[in-house]
Amino acid sequence: xxxxxxxxxxxxxxxxxxxxxxxxxxxxxxxxxxxxxxxxxxxxxxxxxxxxxxxxxxxxxxxxxxxxxxxxxxxxxxxxxxxxxxxxxxxxxxxxxxxxxxxxxxxxxxxxxxxxxxxxxxxxxxxxxxxxxxxxxxxxxxxxxxxxxxxxxxxxxxxxxxxxxxxxxxxxxxxxxxxxxxxxxxxxxxxxxxxxxxxxxxxxxxxxxxxxxxxxxxxxxxxxxxxxxxxxxxxxxxxxxxxxxxxxxxxxxxxxxxxxxxxxxxxxxxxxxxxxxxxxxxxxxxxxxxxxxxxxxxxxxxxxxxxxxxxxxxxxxxxxxxxxxxxxxxxxxxxxxxxxxxxxxxxxxxxxxxxxxxxxxxxxxxxxxxxxxxxxxxxxxxxxxxxxxxxxxxxxxxxxxxxxxxxxxxxxxxxxxxxxxxxxxxxxxxxxxxxxxxxxxxxxxxxxxxxxxxxxxxxxxxxxxxxxxxxxxxxxxxxxxxxxxxxxx
Numbered sequence: 001x002x003x004x005x006x007x008x009x010x011x012x013x014x015x016x017x018x019x020x021x022x023x024x025x026x027x028x029x030x031x032x033x034x035x036x037x038x039x040x041x042x043x044x045x046x047x048x049x050x051x052x053x054x055x056x057x058x059x060x061x062x063x064x065x066x067x068x069x070x071x072x073x074x075x076x077x078x079x080x081x082x083x084x085x086x087x088x089x090x091x092x093x094x095x096x097x098x099x100x101x102x103x104x105x106x107x108x109x110x111x112x113x114x115x116x117x118x119x120x121x122x123x124x125x126x127x128x129x130x131x132x133x134x135x136x137x138x139x140x141x142x143x144x145x146x147x148x149x150x151x152x153x154x155x156x157x158x159x160x161x162x163x164x165x166x167x168x169x170x171x172x173x174x175x176x177x178x179x180x181x182x183x184x185x186x187x188x189x190x191x192x193x194x195x196x197x198x199x200x201x202x203x204x205x206x207x208x209x210x211x212x213x214x215x216x217x218x219x220x221x222x223x224x225x226x227x228x229x230x231x232x233x234x235x236x237x238x239x240x241x242x243x244x245x246x247x248x249x250x251x252x253x254x255x256x257x258x259x260x261x262x263x264x265x266x267x268x269x270x271x272x273x274x275x276x277x278x279x280x281x282x283x284x285x286x287x288x289x290x291x292x293x294x295x296x297x298x299x300x301x302x303x304x305x306x307x308x309x310x311x312x313x314x315x316x317x318x319x320x321x322x323x324x325x326x327x328x329x330x331x332x333x334x335x336x337x338x339x340x341x342x343x344x345x346x347x348x349x350x351x352x353x354x355x356x357x358x359x360x361x362x363x364x365x366x367x368x369x370x371x372x373x374x375x376x377x378x379x380x381x382x383x384x385x386x387x388x389x390x391x392x393x394x395x396x397x398x399x400x401x402x403x404x405x406x407x408x409x410x411x412x413x414x415x416x417x418x419x420x421x422x423x424x425x426x427x428x429x430x431x432x433x434x435x436x437x438x439x440x441x442x443x444x445x446x447x448x449x450x451x452x453x454x455x456x457x458x459x460x461x462x463x464x465x466x467x468x469x470x471x472x473x474x475x476x477x478x479x480x481x482x483x484x485x486x487x488x489x
Contacts, residue, residue: 040268079218093123109204117209154335345373358407
């Protein structure tokens with residue numbers, strides 16, 4: 001899967017899932033990785049009461065910030081401007097791409113290095129820039145690996161988690177000039193680092209994502225482990241930060257609790273190696289840093305999500321990926337099976353809302369509603385409830401909210417609708433229900449052995465020879481006969 005193609009999400013979802021389930025190496029890679037990550041997270045939160053208190057604090061912070069989101073965005077823009085950061089607003093992914101390309105053209109730039117940014121994956125930035133003659137190189141090691149493999153990330157925190165070291169060794173051997181085959185992880189990392197290091201100095205522009213944007217100070221906060229984010233944001237003369245509008249928090253005091261939740265939930269780390277705070281371009285007395293800093297505030301459907309009180313809970317997400325690590329479905333099929341930028345439980349909630357139910361609503365099927373994702377979520381997003389709501393909206397063609405989710409009712413099937421209407425009719429008419437039950441039990445031999453996807457992995461349901469009412473009546477009659485026989489004796 002070389003690039004995200006929204007048009008294929010619903011159409012090819014079942015095939016991708018089937019392919020993933022047949023790939024034993026992929027399933028083994030994910031099983032091992034998810035078990036490892038769940039164990040590390042559990043070790044970071046040994047006290048359940050402390051964990052719940054921290055989760056409640058994180059939920060409250062995110063709710064408070066979202067309740068003031070319009071005002072905080074205005075304050076953030078004002079502070080950034082005062083700090084010398086140029087602020088751009090992008091309503092759609094097309095606008096965001098155009099803004100970034102315009103900045104590149106303004107500086108006659110043809111090379112960009114990127115820190116990790118799922119928002120840039122969301123807008124398809126790499127391919128857009130490539131189509132306009134701009135080389136865009138990923139510098140996060142996981143992102144670099146999937147870019148070499150011409151793939152998309154399969155996890156929002158660990159993009160190449162679907163690959164084992166043997167697969168990465170083969171990839172480096174094939175794609176990097178002069179690289180001999182080696183399964184030594186330190187050597188593989190060293191080779192990747194050598195390739196990337198020179199690119200930091202050659203690129204005219206560096207682009208990063210944003211973990212938190214602080215309205216109080218106009219500060220961009222970036223969390224990372226490899227140092228590539230710091231090099232991306234300081235060595236090139238121009239830094240562009242791509243930030244979803246929901247990332248804004250009120251003050252610096254909001255950061256420590258969220259950071260504790262983020263790192264411990266994501267990778268089981270007490271703290272990350274690097275925490276970058278960027279509040280403006282290089283000052284005259286400073287030795288490093290970019291000469292220009294731009295921040296692109298990306299909407300791309302988030303305002304629509306914000307307008308629905310229940311779905312607004314989606315925007316609390318701090319992109320830790322814990323819901324994926326604890327999802328039994330994601331563990332078995334991996335991220336590429338979803339076919340969207342955001343996979344797993346949070347992807348099942350975010351993706352259909354950004355791209356519409358008519359485009360990405362089918363991925364809500366990849367959920368057993370077991371609730372493990374919601375229990376793992378550090379800011380208590382009720383993911384199972386939101387997935388259930390989106391499933392309902394996919395099949396409901398009568399608007400229940402204003403504005404209605406995009407693509408509402410697009411997955412409704414006429415045959416299913418007729419079946420449920422018939423069931424509702426039978427439930428309201430006892431006479432008809434008894435007649436249908438009598439026919440179903442007496443004609444059970446005619447039950448089909450294959451019923452679509454249901455019988456791919458299960459036996460077809462078959463009515464009993466007698467209904468429960470008939471069996472109860474038969475038993476009651478038998479008991480009465482026995483009692484009568486006893487009295488006669």
